[in-house]
Structures are given as structure tokens and as C-alpha cells.
Amino acid sequence: MTIAGKNIIVTGGASGIGKGMCERFALLGAANIVVADLNLDGASAVAEAVGGLGRQCDVTNDASVAALVTDTIADVGHVDMFFANAGIGAGAGIDASDEMWDLSLKVNVMGPAIAARHVVPHMEERGGGTFVITASAAGLNTGPVSFNYAVSKHGAIGVAEWLAINHGPSITVQAICPTIVDTPMASDFGEVMFQALSVDDVVDSIVAGLEAGTFIIAPNEQPMAMFQAKANDWDGFLGNLQQRVQGLKS
Ligand SMILES: NC(=O)c1ccc[n+]([C@@H]2O[C@H](COP(=O)([O-])OP(=O)(O)OC[C@H]3O[C@@H](n4cnc5c(N)ncnc54)[C@H](O)[C@@H]3O)[C@@H](O)[C@H]2O)c1
Numbered sequence: 001m002t003i004a005g006k007n008i009i010v011t012g013g014a015s016g017i018g019k020g021m022c023e024r025f026a027l028l029g030a031a032n033i034v035v036a037d038l039n040l041d042g043a044s045a046v047a048e049a050v051g052g053l054g055r056q057c058d059v060t061n062d063a064s065v066a067a068l069v070t071d072t073i074a075d076v077g078h079v080d081m082f083f084a085n086a087g088i089g090a091g092a093g094i095d096a097s098d099e100m101w102d103l104s105l106k107v108n109v110m111g112p113a114i115a116a117r118h119v120v121p122h123m124e125e126r127g128g129g130t131f132v133i134t135a136s137a138a139g140l141n142t143g144p145v146s147f148n149y150a151v152s153k154h155g156a157i158g159v160a161e162w163l164a165i166n167h168g169p170s171i172t173v174q175a176i177c178p179t180i181v182d183t184p185m186a187s188d189f190g191e192v193m194f195q196a197l198s199v200d201d202v203v204d205s206i207v208a209g210l211e212a213g214t215f216i217i218a219p220n221e222q223p224m225a226m227f228q229a230k231a232n233d234w235d236g237f238l239g240n241l242q243q244r245v246q247g248l249k250s
Contacts, residue, residue, distance in 0.1 A: 001130045001172060001210050004029035007076045009068065011059050011115065012086030014042025016183030017134060020199035021083060021206060026050035032076040036068050037086065059086045059111035069118040078126055082119045084112035085134040089188035091146030104148040109155035116163055120171055128170050133160045135175040137223035141230060144245050164215060174209060176217045178202050
């Protein structure tokens with residue numbers, strides 16, 4: 001799917017990867033970009049910079065997401081592409097609290113599921129569309145730093161896979177799986193195994209992935225190589241990660 005001429009909604013568009021996508025989509029000739037975020041000031045600033053519309057939206061709240069989709073259709077006619085990108089990274093290890101688990105699961109798993117509930121039927125009525133979830137390499141291979149984050153991102157990939165099976169191929173469903181990216185969220189992960197990618201590099205891979213239409217969009221080779229290694233030898237994969245985690249602790 002190319003970007004030129006498309007009506008696009010990006011959640012979590014006020015910062016980091018979402019902001020980078022909005023900026024690039026404007027350069028690539030998107031017809032309308034709706035920048036949605038819990039942070040209205042941030043969303044409005046990005047919207048102003050890209051000539052789009054800024055909207056406050058809480059992706060965990062059904063009514064808020066319903067309003068985002070209906071207001072966008074009222075404003076610009078229809079939605080071609082939806083990027084369920086909003087996410088939270090905060091988390092902990094085995095001591096992660098119920099509140100942390102609840103927030104991770106609500107934002108990172110239910111957020112994309114609620115968005116799909118509202119926008120996919122609209123796209124199907126129009127004969128097609130693109131629904132993209134910013135998941136994470138942590139959801140393919142279990143990022144070791146945050147327990148609740150890694151599990152929630154497995155859920156995000158599950159949401160994408162279920163949608164692709166049940167609503168593809170008329171709806172193109174894709175999951176973006178970066179390793180660590182240099183955004184405000186990166187500070188939540190402390191010391192990690194990989195060098196941070198730039199937002200620009202991640203957005204390059206997203207644009208290429210949209211054109212290719214592949215289910216997984218990965219900005220570098222590591223996540224899929226590790227995923228394949230896991231499929232071939234799950235115990236070996238676990239042993240390798242156990243050693244790396246021990247290395248980070250020592
Ligand atoms: N930064 C990384 O290392 C990394 C790696 C892989 C995947 N990701 C994923 O990329 C996505 C974007 O993260 P980022 O790194 O740009 O982080 P970020 O913190 O810069 O941006 C996240 C945005 O989501 C918004 N948001 C949070 N909760 C929301 C809610 N309930 N409703 C609406 N908006 C909400 C925040 O206000 C913020 O603007 C996330 O899904 C994240 O999990 C990030």
C-alpha cells in the first residue's frame with residue numbers, strides 16, 4: 001500500500017515512532033493525517049507541523065476510539081490506513097504490580113483490538129484498507145527487561161495475526177516489530193541487548209514494509225533471525241537468552 005492520497009489515522013502520534021510516521025506520511029503525500037494521542041497538546045503540535053488534524057484519544061476507551069473513527073469519517077470521508085501505534089513501555093520484572101499488568105494489557109493489547117472493532121468494518125464496507133499494529137521484537141522473542149511489556153507485545157502480535165486470518169486479505173494487517181528505538185520510551189527499558197535504532201530508520205522500514213505488504217515489518221534482521229532460531233530449537237534459543245541476561249547482570 002502506498003501512502004500518497006491516503007486518509008490515515010496514527011495513534012500515539014504525539015511522540016517517537018508515531019510522530020516520525022506522521023512526518024514521513026506528510027512528505028509522501030498522504031491526503032489527510034489524523035494525529036491521535038492521549039496527549040492533546042503533543043498531537044496538535046504534530047498535526048500542525050504535518051498539516052493534519054490533532055485529536056485527543058484514549059486507545060483503551062471504546063467510546064473515545066469510536067469517536068476518533070466517526071469524527072475522522074465525518075471530517076475527511078473515510079479511513080484508508082489505521083496505525084495502532086500507541087503503547088506504553090513502563091514495567092518491571094517478576095515484581096510487576098497488578099496495576100502495571102493492567103495498563104500494559106489495556107494499552108498494548110486491547111488498544112489495537114478496540115481500534116480494529118471500530119475501523120475494520122468501515123474498511124470492509126469500502127472494500128479494503130490497511131491496519132497496522134506497532135508491536136515489538138519483544139513480542140516475537142520475549143524481550144527480557146520487562147515482564148508485563150514482553151507478554152503484552154506477544155498479545156499485540158496475536159491481535160494482528162487473528163485479524164489477518166479473519167479479515168485478510170481484503171484488509172492488509174501488519175505488525176511492526178522493532179528492537180529498541182531511540183524514543184522517550186527507550187528509557188523505560190534501561191540497559192538492553194541491542195543498540196537503539198533511530199526513528200528515521202524505523203520509519204524507512206515501515207514505508208518499505210507497507211509497500212511490500214508483509215505481515216511482519218522488522219527494521220533489522222535480528223528479530224526474525226531469532227524467531228527462526230526459536231522455531232528450530234526452542235531450548236537452544238532459551239539458553240542463548242539466559243546467557244545474555246546473565247551477561248547484562250554481571
Ligand atoms: N521505543 C522502543 O524501544 C520501542 C521498541 C519496539 C516497539 N515500540 C512500540 O512503538 C510504539 C510507539 O512507542 P514510542 O517508542 O514511539 O514511545 P513514545 O513514548 O515516544 O510514544 C508513545 C505515545 O503513545 C501515547 N499513548 C500512551 N498511552 C496512550 C493511550 N492510552 N491512548 C492514546 N495514546 C497513548 C503517548 O502519549 C505517546 O505519545 C509503542 O507501541 C511501543 O511499544 C517501541
